Amino acid sequence: xxxxxxxxxQSNEAAPVELDEAxxxxxxxxxxxxxxEKLARLQAEGRDxxxxxxxxxxxxxxxxxxxxxxxxxxxxxxxxAPASGTVKIEGVAVxxxxxxxxxxxxxxxxxxxxxxxxxxxxxxxxDLGAEEYxxxxxxxxxxxxxxxxxxxxxxxxxxxxHVKKLTLLTKGLEPLPEKYHGLQDTEVRYxxxxxxxxxxxxxxxxxxxxxxxxxAIREYLDSREFIEVxxxxxxxxxxxxxxxxxxxxSNALNxxxxxxxxxxxxxxxxxxxxxxxxxxxxxxxxxxxxxxxxNPEFTMIEMYQAYTDYKGMMxxxxxxxxxxxxxxxxxxxxxxxGTELEFAAPWKRITMMDAVKENGxxxxxxVKTDEDARKLASQLGLTEDLKKKLKDCTKGDILxxxxxxxxxxxxxxxxxxxxxxxxxxxxxxxxxxxxxMTERFEGFVYGREICNAYSELNDPIVQRERFAQQAQERxxxxxxxxxxxxxxxxxxxxxxxxxxxxxxxxxxxxxxxVDAYSIRDVILFPTMKPDAR
RNA sequence: GGGCCGCUAGCUCAGUCGGUAGAGCAACGCCCUUUUAAGGCGUGGGUCUCGCGUUCGAACCGCGAGCGGCUCACCA
Numbered sequence: 001x002x003x004x005x006x007x008x009x010q011s012n013e014a015a016p017v018e019l020d021e022a023x024x025x026x027x028x029x030x031x032x033x034x035x036x037e038k039l040a041r042l043q044a045e046g047r048d049x050x051x052x053x054x055x056x057x058x059x060x061x062x063x064x065x066x067x068x069x070x071x072x073x074x075x076x077x078x079x080x081a082p083a084s085g086t087v088k089i090e091g092v093a094v095x096x097x098x099x100x101x102x103x104x105x106x107x108x109x110x111x112x113x114x115x116x117x118x119x120x121x122x123x124x125x126x127d128l129g130a131e132e133y134x135x136x137x138x139x140x141x142x143x144x145x146x147x148x149x150x151x152x153x154x155x156x157x158x159x160x161x162h163v164k165k166l167t168l169l170t171k172g173l174e175p176l177p178e179k180y181h182g183l184q185d186t187e188v189r190y191x192x193x194x195x196x197x198x199x200x201x202x203x204x205x206x207x208x209x210x211x212x213x214x215x216a217i218r219e220y221l222d223s224r225e226f227i228e229v230x231x232x233x234x235x236x237x238x239x240x241x242x243x244x245x246x247x248x249x250s251n252a253l254n255x256x257x258x259x260x261x262x263x264x265x266x267x268x269x270x271x272x273x274x275x276x277x278x279x280x281x282x283x284x285x286x287x288x289x290x291x292x293x294x295n296p297e298f299t300m301i302e303m304y305q306a307y308t309d310y311k312g313m314m315x316x317x318x319x320x321x322x323x324x325x326x327x328x329x330x331x332x333x334x335x336x337x338g339t340e341l342e343f344a345a346p347w348k349r350i351t352m353m354d355a356v357k358e359n360g361x362x363x364x365x366x367v368k369t370d371e372d373a374r375k376l377a378s379q380l381g382l383t384e385d386l387k388k389k390l391k392d393c394t395k396g397d398i399l400x401x402x403x404x405x406x407x408x409x410x411x412x413x414x415x416x417x418x419x420x421x422x423x424x425x426x427x428x429x430x431x432x433x434x435x436x437m438t439e440r441f442e443g444f445v446y447g448r449e450i451c452n453a454y455s456e457l458n459d460p461i462v463q464r465e466r467f468a469q470q471a472q473e474r475x476x477x478x479x480x481x482x483x484x485x486x487x488x489x490x491x492x493x494x495x496x497x498x499x500x501x502x503x504x505x506x507x508x509x510x511x512x513x514v515d516a517y518s519i520r521d522v523i524l525f526p527t528m529k530p531d532a533r
Numbered sequence: 534g535g536g537c538c539g540c541u542a543g544c545u546c547a548g549u550c551g552g553u554a555g556a557g558c559a560a561c562g563c564c565c566u567u568u569u570a571a572g573g574c575g576u577g578g579g580u581c582u583c584g585c586g587u588u589c590g591a592a593c594c595g596c597g598a599g600c601g602g603c604u605c606a607c608c609a
Contacts, residue, residue, distance in 0.1 A: 029543055030578050031560050100569075107566035124566055141559075155567050178544035178558050180570050185544090187601045199544095243608075288608045289534095298609095387607095442609090449609055480608090505609075529600070 031175045038138055039171045049168040055146035058093045062116035065159050068151050088150045094119060094161060095146040095169060097198065100179050103137060109160075112145070117201070120160040121147055127164050141179070142172030190526050203521075206514045209328045210522055213510055216327035217281070217301060220320050226277040226303060231266035233259060233283070239483040240264035240427070243286040246296075259285035263302045264427065264501065265488040268456060271304050271499050272491045279303035281506065292518040293448065296527045299506035304456070308500040309429075310439045313453035314416055317443055317502060318345035321414070321450075321509060328513045336446055336512050339412060347414040347443070352403050355417050361406030364399050373398040392476055395436065396421025411444035420454075426466040426482050428454040443504075445512060453502035460492035 028036070042048060059067070068089055075082040096114035107124040125133040127149075139145065149164040177183040182199040189196040189203075196203050218228065236255070238245035240262030248257050263280040270278045281301040290296060305312060322332045325343045332344040353364045362380060367373050373395035377383055383390050385401045399421050411417070420440040422430055428438035439455035457463050466482075467489070473481035510522040520526040 029560090031543055034560065100571095102568050102571050103565095104568075104571090105565040107568080109568045109571080111569075120569070122567070126566080154569090156569075158567085158569070160567085175543040175559060180558065181545040183544075185540090185601085187540090190601090241609080286608080289606085291608085292603090294608065452609080508609090 029175075032173060035140060035171065035173045035175075038140070039173065042168070042171070047168070049143075049171045052167065052169050055095050055167065055169055056093060057095050057114075057146070058091070060116040061094065061096070061112070061114050061119035064089070064092060064094065064119060064151060064161075068153070068159050072153075084155065085152060088152050090150045091148075092151055092161060093146060093148045096144065097172075098139060098141055098143050098145060099176075101139065101141055106133070108136065110139075110145075112147070112161075113198070115204075120154075120158050121149075121163050121166075122152075122154065122160045123163045123166065127162070128166070132166075136166060139168065140172060140175070142174070142176040143168060144170035144172070187528075190520055191528055193524055206516065206522060207524060209514050210510045213324045213328045213513055214281070214506065216324040217320060217506075219327075220323045221277075221279055221303060224277070224316075226279050226305070227275055229267070229270055229275070229278050229280055230282070231260075231263045231270075231280050233285075235260050237483050237485050239485045239488075241284075241286075242480040242482065244288060244480060246285050246287050261286050262503070263300070264503070265485050267302055267304045267501070268496060268499070269488065269491045271306050271456075272494055272496045276306045277304070290527065292520070293508070295507065295519050295523055298519070298523075300503055301506055302501065302503040304499055304501040306497045306499045309455040309498065310418075310441055310453055310500055313500040313502040314347070314349070314441065315345070316500075317416075317451055317453065317504070318343075318347055318414075320504070324509060325513055334513055334515070336515055337517065339446065341413060341445060341512065343414055347416055349416045349418060349441075351419045352399060352407075352417050352421075353419070355407040355411070355415075356399065356402045359407040359410050361402045364395075364402070367395060367399075370394050377401070388476065388478060394421070394423045396423030400424050408444065408449075409447040412446055415444050416441045417444060423469075425454065426470050427457050427463070429457045429459075430462075448508060449505075450508050450512075451502055451504040453500065456496070456499040456501045458492060458496040458498060460489055463492055464489055 039049070068087070071089060072082060072087050075087050094112065094114065096112040096119075098110055099113045099118060100111040102109040106126075107122070110121040110123065111118050112121050123133070123136055128136065146167045146169050147161055147163045147165065149162045152160060152162050154160050177195065177199050183189055183195050189200070193203075197207075222228070234248070234250070234257045235245075236257060238258035238261045240260075241264070243261040245258035245261050248259060249255065250257055261284055263282070263284070267278050267280055279301055282299065283297050284300045285297050286294075287296065288294060303316070305316070322343045322345060325332050325334055332342060334341050334343065350358070357363050362376055364373075364376075367376060370393070374390055374393060377386065377390060377393065377398045380402070382398065382401050382405065385405050386393055386397060387401075388397070403417070407417075418441040419431065419437045420428070420442070422428070422436055422438050425438040425440050428440045431437045431439055441453055442449050443451040443453075457466070467484040470481040471484065507519050507522050510516070511519060514522060516522045
């Protein structure tokens with residue numbers, strides 16, 4: 001359409017090339033066009049910034065400031081600070097993006113941003129000469145430069161690099177968001193995370209913390225002789241959790257495959273094989289709703305330890321999470337959305353039945369049969385909270401629904417809820433003396449589940465019965481019932497030692513430790529619909 | 534999937550009663566050798582998310598679509 005406007009007048013002599021240029025110019029903002037022109041001019045002068053291959057940094061911004069302050073302190077004699085301009089660090093080279101430009105006639109100040117923060121540059125005409133200084137003044141916010149010079153403190157007290165030489169390393173062809181308000185549109189922040197990282201330092205900090213948390217978790221497990229393994233993401237059967245999978249296809253095998261929803265059944269095979277302590281930290285994929293707590297692909301760690309049980313997993317969980325908290329935040333107390341959370345061991349432990357009772361729900365201890373439980377459910381008006389028709393519900397389903405209704409939201413401080421109904425725990429060992437309950441717990445923080453752990457069911461005959469029950473559930477219309485994995489059952493027949501296992505949602509742990517409101521704030525590139533434009 | 538809300542210059546936002554759009558930052562030109570949301574003078578910049586409709590006339594009213602946010606449902 002823009003093309004038509006440009007082509008419409010009497011110009012039948014316009015060459016195609018010019019038309020293209022006109023069309024291109026119309027599609028670009030004025031500012032983007034000017035930057036491209038500046039780039040073209042540099043290239044014509046043999047100063048193509050994109051031809052530069054390397055720049056050796058001696059420092060980053062934050063370290064430079066620390067070093068300079070230390071040097072000032074060393075130069076302080078009898079409490080008297082050194083005279084302004086007498087302390088210097090010579091021969092530094094820093095690189096980064098120009099974030100603001102205070103442009104003077106013969107001297108300019110530039111804020112340079114690197115990985116660790118910002119440092120001011122002081123540039124004057126005497127050091128660079130008139131020609132080079134004029135070139136500096138054509139730089140734009142968003143350009144990436146490398147500078148060499150010395151560090152000093154300005155009259156106003158800002159630690160700065162006095163620039164002796166400046167090299168343009170990359171020309172930014174698009175203007176950056178506004179320097180004061182920055183980038184605020186959440187959609188653009190998620191879609192164009194690189195801009196978010198450039199403009200919002202707290203976002204950079206969040207993702208640095210995420211890295212520290214992940215490293216801390218590996219460090220904790222590795223030091224306890226766990227082996228990190230990688231299990232398949234492409235699976236012929238998606239099992240090990242109650243969730244709908246993503247479906248994909250192998251061309252070579254002409255086979256429908258699923259993206260994994262859990263790593264459990266493969267990790268237990270590793271235990272059967274004798275690895276004793278294993279974990280897999282990686283992405284799971286669940287084809288479900290998206291909201292502030294759920295992203296379709298999310299990071300999960302599952303760990304399995306032979307010769308221990310769910311109580312061993314509680315200790316592991318407390319140790320692991322508090323270690324991550326210390327590494328990320330410096331302590332075990334964390335403020336999440338205004339509420340102080342204490343992650344130091346020991347966490348509160350309570351049975352599911354007691355959690356229901358303590359939070360104003362019914363007492364299930366006298367409920368013996370499914371029939372009694374259904375009566376109770378009708379009396380309490382719980383039927384709407386149940387996932388299937390009341391007549392298909394077992395006592396376990398109803399207890400679980402009561403837990404979710406009465407107790408879950410009140411579990412603010414880290415709490416282990418123990419003893420889950422067997423009906424909803426098909427991979428879990430029963431409690432000795434009570435076949436209706438299992439040795440399982442989930443950890444809750446701020447009303448949200450952060451982990452799930454149990455004494456692993458290792459009786460292959462009982463395991464097959466449980467899968468048969470799940471198959472019946474599927475018949476009744478539950479498309480999230482656990483799928484039978486025949487080879488997994490075969491592995492149990494080879495023999496798995498008594499084992500404790502646990503899964504922890506990494507994104508959710510990170511959310512608590514960095515005080516993120518939405519899961520999208522801790523995932524660099526969250527799942528988004530394609531942009532319509 | 535339901536409900537509510539949003540989408541205007543590169544960015545952050547105004548925009549009255551329906552009369553063809555404005556500020557700050559950014560850009561461009563000039564001045565300024567220690568500034569830091571630098572300052573002063575001047576200039577340019579718009580597919581008002583898209584489509585259809587109502588109207589003499591739509592950023593504004595109606596219908597539909599797209600994308601997003603919040604929320605409920607679903608879901609660990």
